[in-house]
Amino acid sequence: MSMEATRRRLTQKQADTVDRLTQAAMDVLAREGFAGLTVRMVAAQAGVGTATAYTYFSSKEHLVAEMFWRRLAATDAPAGDEPESTARVLAVLRQIALLMADEPTLAGAVTSALLGTDPDVAHLRLRIGGEIRRRLIDALGPDADPELVETLEMIYAGALVRAGMGYASYAEIADRMEKSALRVLKS
Numbered sequence: 001m002s003m004e005a006t007r008r009r010l011t012q013k014q015a016d017t018v019d020r021l022t023q024a025a026m027d028v029l030a031r032e033g034f035a036g037l038t039v040r041m042v043a044a045q046a047g048v049g050t051a052t053a054y055t056y057f058s059s060k061e062h063l064v065a066e067m068f069w070r071r072l073a074a075t076d077a078p079a080g081d082e083p084e085s086t087a088r089v090l091a092v093l094r095q096i097a098l099l100m101a102d103e104p105t106l107a108g109a110v111t112s113a114l115l116g117t118d119p120d121v122a123h124l125r126l127r128i129g130g131e132i133r134r135r136l137i138d139a140l141g142p143d144a145d146p147e148l149v150e151t152l153e154m155i156y157a158g159a160l161v162r163a164g165m166g167y168a169s170y171a172e173i174a175d176r177m178e179k180s181a182l183r184v185l186k187s
Contacts, residue, residue, distance in 0.1 A: 034109035037109070038060060072099060132153065133153060
C-alpha cells in the first residue's frame with residue numbers, strides 16, 4: 001500500500017520530510033492537544049520551514065488525517081484464518097477501533113480532523129473509507145451483500161465518532177461496536 005502523501009508523488013527526500021512532519025505532529029499533539037496544534041508548530045518541531053510543511057499539508061486537519069491514514073495503511077488486516085465470516089468481520093472492526101486506543105489525544109484529533117471540510121481531508125476520508133470497505137468485504141467473502149457492508153460501515157463510523165466525542169473509551173467502543181455488529185450479522 002502506498003504511503004505517499006495525498007497531495008503529490010514524493011521523492012525519497014520528500015517522503016522523509018513528510019515522515020518527520022507526521023512524527024513531529026504526534027509530539028506537538030501530545031503536548032498541545034488538537035486545539036493548540038498548528039502546522040507552524042509541527043514544522044518547527046520537525047526542523048523544516050513552515051512553507052515546506054504547507055507544501056505537503058494544507059491544514060492541521062489534513063496532517064492529522066494523514067497520520068491516521070498512515071497508521072491504518074501500515075496495519076495489516078487481521079488474518080482471515082477464522083472459518084466463519086462473522087468472526088472475521090468482528091476482528092476487522094475491533095482492529096480498526098483499537099488502532100488508536102492507546103492514544104486518546106490522537107483519536108480525538110482524528111475524529112475532529114476527518115469531519116473537516118478541507119478537500120485534502122475529503123480525499124483521505126475516501127481512501128480511509130475505501131480501505132475499511134475492502135477489509136470488510138474481504139472478511140465477509142466474495143458474496144458480500146452491499147447493504148450489509150454499508151450497515152457495518154455505519155456502525156464503525158458512528159462508534160468512532162461516539163468515542164471521539166468522549167462517550168466511552170476506544171476499548172469500550174470496540175466492545176459496543178462488536179455487539180452491534182453481531183446483532184446485524186445474526187439477523
